[in-house]
């Protein structure tokens with residue numbers, strides 16, 4: 437299949453290109469498009485066949501459900517049983533990087549929800565994503581636009597590398613602002629929330645709106661072999677480059693000295709902090725941002741993982757993130773990329 441790549445920026449929304457993309461969605465085919473989190477691979481969310489095409493293009497197991505993207509927060513009631521807590525969350529965080537799990541209505545095919553009775557709903561704030569959904573006139577089912585298991589794409593070039601030849605069109609909207617996938621929460625029967633995946637909306641921000649928020653074990657811990665995760669995506673190897681990733685934990689000066697020694701011994705890629713650049717040999721360094729700039733780290737993490745993976749490095753080192761604020765989302769992605777390999781440096 438020939439994949440058409442269309443550059444489409446906020447300043448230059450190119451209504452006619454978006455209208456054509458919307459028609460492709462309506463015809464049952466797929467489009468990769470930018471959102472404020474990562475690039476999505478979208479199809480008509482009410483069409484079971486389109487969902488099958490998404491799983492096939494990504495090589496994704498079909499029990500790992502897709503997120504239904506809507507143009508306006510109130511559209512949720514067409515596809516799911518909404519509750520007062522949903523309305524509170526929508527007022528506070530939508531449009532934006534929050535996905536809410538709700539009981540699904542019959543109109544949503546089970547192939548979209550991986551066979552579950554619940555559906556994941558998100559209303560993206562990115563103008564291209566918003567307009568595409570609006571013009572399509574249907575909700576757009578979309579997971580991240582990467583091959584299954586690879587880091588999510590935060591630039592069109594990542595999507596081109598993974599999906600070129602597999603889908604008819606990629607909309608290039610530049611770099612994604614947040615760089616990590618949406619926060620996913622489930623609304624429980626008692627109105628409390630379970631945080632299934634941390635992202636751009638932090639745990640603290642959620643607690644300001646809903647008093648009781650529980651963090652699912654799988655966010656930070658490795659599940660036992662037979663344990664069933666609350667969010668099917670959590671059981672899969674994820675964000676993983678081909679080279680092994682090792683996370684380093686220890687005092688900053690000790691970790692730096694360990695990295696200096698390692699650079700002498702082997703071809704190691706290092707996802708380093710800006711502050712470390714002057715103290716390391718400038719080879720296979722992938723600066724993720726300032727040590728305390730979690731926002732910059734989130735934005736560049738997946739790009740750095742991809743670039744490190746394309747290099748000749750035999751091992752990839754990165755710092756173990758903190759678990760507060762945006763750090764929890766970074767921690768959650770890194771611990772998966774590293775298959776829970778953490779090395780203590782003392």
Ligand code: AMP
Nearest residue numbers: 501502554555556579580666667668669
């Ligand atoms: P992706 O956008 O590629 O990260 O994929 C969507 C994510 O949403 C997956 O990790 C799923 O596990 C999660 N998800 C989608 N629908 C549901 C649902 N009904 N219940 C729990 N998690 C879900």
Ligand code: MG
Nearest residue numbers: 579580588617
């Ligand atoms: Mg994904």
